[in-house]
Amino acid sequence: MSKHGVSFITEVRVRYAETDAMKVVYHGNYLPYFEDARTNLFRNIGIIYTDIEKAGFYLVVLEAHVKYLRPAVYDDILQVKATFKELPALKLTVDYEITRKSDGVLLVTGQTVHAFVHAESGRPIRPPKEYFSIMQKYFQ
Amino acid sequence: MSKHGVSFITEVRVRYAETDAMKVVYHGNYLPYFEDARTNLFRNIGIIYTDIEKAGFYLVVLEAHVKYLRPAVYDDILQVKATFKELPALKLTVDYEITRKSDGVLLVTGQTVHAFVHAESGRPIRPPKEYFSIMQKYFQ
Amino acid sequence: MSKHGVSFITEVRVRYAETDAMKVVYHGNYLPYFEDARTNLFRNIGIIYTDIEKAGFYLVVLEAHVKYLRPAVYDDILQVKATFKELPALKLTVDYEITRKSDGVLLVTGQTVHAFVHAESGRPIRPPKEYFSIMQKYFQ
Amino acid sequence: MSKHGVSFITEVRVRYAETDAMKVVYHGNYLPYFEDARTNLFRNIGIIYTDIEKAGFYLVVLEAHVKYLRPAVYDDILQVKATFKELPALKLTVDYEITRKSDGVLLVTGQTVHAFVHAESGRPIRPPKEYFSIMQKYFQ
Numbered sequence: 244m245s246k247h248g249v250s251f252i253t254e255v256r257v258r259y260a261e262t263d264a265m266k267v268v269y270h271g272n273y274l275p276y277f278e279d280a281r282t283n284l285f286r287n288i289g290i291i292y293t294d295i296e297k298a299g300f301y302l303v304v305l306e307a308h309v310k311y312l313r314p315a316v317y318d319d320i321l322q323v324k325a326t327f328k329e330l331p332a333l334k335l336t337v338d339y340e341i342t343r344k345s346d347g348v349l350l351v352t353g354q355t356v357h358a359f360v361h362a363e364s365g366r367p368i369r370p371p372k373e374y375f376s377i378m379q380k381y382f383q
Numbered sequence: 384m385s386k387h388g389v390s391f392i393t394e395v396r397v398r399y400a401e402t403d404a405m406k407v408v409y410h411g412n413y414l415p416y417f418e419d420a421r422t423n424l425f426r427n428i429g430i431i432y433t434d435i436e437k438a439g440f441y442l443v444v445l446e447a448h449v450k451y452l453r454p455a456v457y458d459d460i461l462q463v464k465a466t467f468k469e470l471p472a473l474k475l476t477v478d479y480e481i482t483r484k485s486d487g488v489l490l491v492t493g494q495t496v497h498a499f500v501h502a503e504s505g506r507p508i509r510p511p512k513e514y515f516s517i518m519q520k521y522f523q
Numbered sequence: 524m525s526k527h528g529v530s531f532i533t534e535v536r537v538r539y540a541e542t543d544a545m546k547v548v549y550h551g552n553y554l555p556y557f558e559d560a561r562t563n564l565f566r567n568i569g570i571i572y573t574d575i576e577k578a579g580f581y582l583v584v585l586e587a588h589v590k591y592l593r594p595a596v597y598d599d600i601l602q603v604k605a606t607f608k609e610l611p612a613l614k615l616t617v618d619y620e621i622t623r624k625s626d627g628v629l630l631v632t633g634q635t636v637h638a639f640v641h642a643e644s645g646r647p648i649r650p651p652k653e654y655f656s657i658m659q660k661y662f663q
Numbered sequence: 664m665s666k667h668g669v670s671f672i673t674e675v676r677v678r679y680a681e682t683d684a685m686k687v688v689y690h691g692n693y694l695p696y697f698e699d700a701r702t703n704l705f706r707n708i709g710i711i712y713t714d715i716e717k718a719g720f721y722l723v724v725l726e727a728h729v730k731y732l733r734p735a736v737y738d739d740i741l742q743v744k745a746t747f748k749e750l751p752a753l754k755l756t757v758d759y760e761i762t763r764k765s766d767g768v769l770l771v772t773g774q775t776v777h778a779f780v781h782a783e784s785g786r787p788i789r790p791p792k793e794y795f796s797i798m799q800k801y802f803q
Contacts, residue, residue, distance in 0.1 A: 259562075260411055260555035262404035264457050269400050270724040271694030275540035278691075282539075282598075293598050304690040309727045317404050318562075318573050399702075400695035410584040411554030415680035418551075422679075422738075433738050444550040449587045458702075458713050540689050544682035544737050551680055597684050 249381040250326040251284040254344065257319045267314035273351055274307060277339050280325035281355065284337070288381070290374055299362050300371060305334065306356040313343075313350045320344040330382040331370050334358055389521040390466040391424040394484065397459045407454035413491055414447060417479050420465035421495065424477070428521070430514055439502050440511060445474065446496040453483075453490045460484040470522040471510050474498055529661040530606040531564040534624065537599045547594035553631055554587060557619050560605035561635065564617070568661070570654055579642050580651060585614065586636040593623075593630045600624040610662040611650050614638055669801040670746040671704040674764065677739045687734035693771055694727060697759050700745035701775065704757070708801070710794055719782050720791060725754065726776040733763075733770045740764040750802040751790050754778055 255276050263269040282292055295302055315321055326338045334356050341351040358367045359374075370378070395416050403409040422432050435442055455461055464480045474496050481491040498507045499514075510518070535556050543549040562572055575582055595601055604620045614636050621631040638647045639654075650658070675696050683689040702712055715722055735741055746758045754776050761771040778787045779794075790798070 256559075258555050259403050259405075259558055260409050263399050264402035264404070264406040265399075265721055265723070266404040266406075270727060271400055271691050271698075274691030274694070275538050278539055279536075291598075301685055303685070303731070305731055307690060307727075307729045307731075311724055311726065318571075396699075398695050399698055405581055405583070410587060411551050411558075414551030414554070415678050418679055419676075441545055443545070443591070445591055447550055447587075447589045447591075451583070451585055451587075458711075539683050539685075540691055542684035543679050544684070544686040545679075546684040546686075549680050 246381065246383050248326055248328045249284070249288060250324055251280070251287045252322050252324045253280040253283045255279055255321050255323060257315055257317050257321065259317055262317050265314075267316055270309070270311060273309055273311075273341065273353065276321065276323050276341065277307075277325070277337075277353055277355060280323035280339060281337050284325040284327070289377055295359075295371075295374070296362065298371065300368075301360050301362050302335070302357050303360050304355055305358055307353070308355075309351060309353040311351055313348060315341070315343065315350050321350070327378060327381065330378060331375070333367065333369060335370065386521065386523050388466055388468045389424070389428060390464055391420070391427045392462050392464045393420040393423045395419055395461050395463060397455055397457050397461065399457055402457050405454075407456055410449065410451060413449055413451075413481065413493065416461065416463050416481065417447075417465070417477075417493055417495060420463035420479060421477050424465040424467070429517055435499075435511075435514070436502065438511065440508075441500050441502050442475070442497050443500050444495055445498055447493070448495075449491060449493040451491055453488060455481070455483065455490050461490070467518060467521065470518060471515070473507065473509060475510065526661065526663050528606055528608045529564070529568060530604055531560070531567045532602050532604045533560040533563045535559055535601050535603060537595055537597050537601065539597055542597050545594075547596055550589065550591060553589055553591075553621065553633065556601065556603050556621065557587075557589075557605070557617075557633055557635060560603035560619060561617050564605040564607065569657055575639075575651075575654070576642065578651065580648075581640050581642050582615070582637050583640050584635055585638055587633070588635075589631060589633040591631055593628060595621070595623065595630050601630070607658060607661065611655070611658060613647065613649060615650065666801065666803050668746055668748045669704070669708060670744055671700070671707045672742050672744045673700040673703045675699055675741050675743060677735055677737050677741065679737055682737050685734075687736055690729070690731060693729055693731075693761065693773065696741065696743050696761065697727075697745070697757075697773055697775060700743035700759060701757050704745040704747070709797055715779075715791075715794070716782065718791065720788075721780050721782050722755070722777050723780050724775055725778055727773070728775075729771060729773040731771055733768060735761070735763065735770050741770070747798060747801065750798060751795070753787065753789060755790065 261272040322342045324340045339353040360367050401412040462482045466478045479493040500507050541552040602622050606618045619633040681692040742762050744760045759773040780787050
């Protein structure tokens with residue numbers, strides 16, 4: 244456990260459904276991979292996303308950025324590393340690195356930026372205390 | 384306007400996102416095309432799906448059936464014909480035929496079966512009267 | 524190992540990307556789950572789909588049928604059981620049952636029908652001998 | 664026709680398939696909307712993407728950036744404006760603005776960065792002369 248953040252690696256296997264006619268993963272389909280990895284990063288530190296919604300909040304996406312270095316293809320096993328590098332303030336940033344499991348080659352990097360909002364009003368709020376205090380542990 | 388049902392044709396152009404590594408439309412991606420065609424068939428006879436939800440109902444999918452005769456490819460313009468062949472009872476059935484616009488070749492056929500449900504309880508109900516009476520006009 | 528076929532269960536966890544505005548899995552998104560399960564059923568008996576393509580064949584989808592009994596929601600862990608019930612002739616049929624892992628409730632059933640084709644000509648062929656003989660073992 | 668670039672607006676209507684359990688368009692599903700708009704921008708100035716592939720090239724995606732200002736919901740008609748702001752060198756950049764047709768509110772902005780590659784080798788190349796000269800007309 245680092246004091247400068249926390250990472251978690253999720254493995255996904257590329258579905259045929261996620262490829263396109265260039266015989267590679269369609270560029271938009273990396274965002275669900277990021278979602279998988281982000282959800283598991285949260286889960287691994289004790290934050291279950293469905294609990295966030297039950298408490299009346301959404302964690303919405305404000306920005307997404309992806310750099311495509313090399314293509315992934317059907318049936319590749321990908322290791323999607325998601326990292327919290329900074330303690331969230333109004334915004335919460337997650338960084339991603341996707342590597343091909345078979346040879347460790349880096350294929351894709353990215354970042355998403357999020358905010359907590361009240362589910363009903365849609366208004367952005369600071370991270371609720373119970374989640375903030377969990378994340379704080381990784382930045383002391 | 385036939386007394387034995389009603390049809391409507393929606394045109395869709397195949398996105399790269401919808402193809403797969405066989406360089407054809409992924410078989411699961413015809414269901415959104417059916418959805419487009421079904422929604423427009425409803426709209427064309429005066430039933431706006433968002434109004435159904437505002438009235439507190441969902442029109443859920445109970446079954447989907449697809450036969451793949453020939454593949455569609457990237458940038459094809461498809462004509463998706465949706466047809467109500469029977470006056471709905473508890474279930475509402477929609478039939479589909481997808482043809483390639485350039486040469487009229489039939490590529491895909493299918494059928495979906497639906498029911499109205501109360502959005503809150505999820506319980507299936509007969510088609511609400513206002514929608515039933517609209518559909519009834521096509522079966523006299 | 525049954526002599527009347529062979530099954531394999533694949534677990535998938537529902538992504539936010541796969542849900543829709545009814546707060547359930549979009550009906551078209553069960554087909555990629557079937558794909559996952561079918562690929563793993565093949566893999567488990569020693570048939571790697573990428574090898575089929577390397578040998579110059581595609582296994583195409585001729586039909587898909589889905590019955591939606593109860594909805595799956597975000598973050599559900601689903602057990603997708605894929606079964607070969609019959610020795611393939613010209614066509615190869617796979618049956619599916621999706622149950623919610625937490626309580627074993629059956630949510631979705633389905634079937635897909637496939638054929639081997641030559642990748643270049645697109646012409647359907649009988650299952651190549653090496654794959655047929657593997658499958659034959661489960662039907663003696 | 665501006666000498667500082669060229670834009671084209673494509674209309675898309677949001678499918679149920681493209682929404683998620685927050686009752687808004689899933690953030691990854693704006694990339695296919697960008698794709699639609701980019702393809703039509705090309706088409707409108709006389710570059711047909713399928714011709715690029717027939718000539719032995721791919722136009723691959725190197726980067727994608729999206730900012731989500733306000734959510735789009737089911738059945739919204741969106742106007743997706745794609746713009747070439749700079750004459751391409753090794754890279755070709757497209758900017759996007761998505762507005763809701765009903766009230767003109769800006770919902771999403773974004774940018775994708777592309778390169779031409781040889782389809783066989785995958786090696787990046789400068790824009791082929793025939794496409795470059797078409798684009799050059801918009802920057803004189």
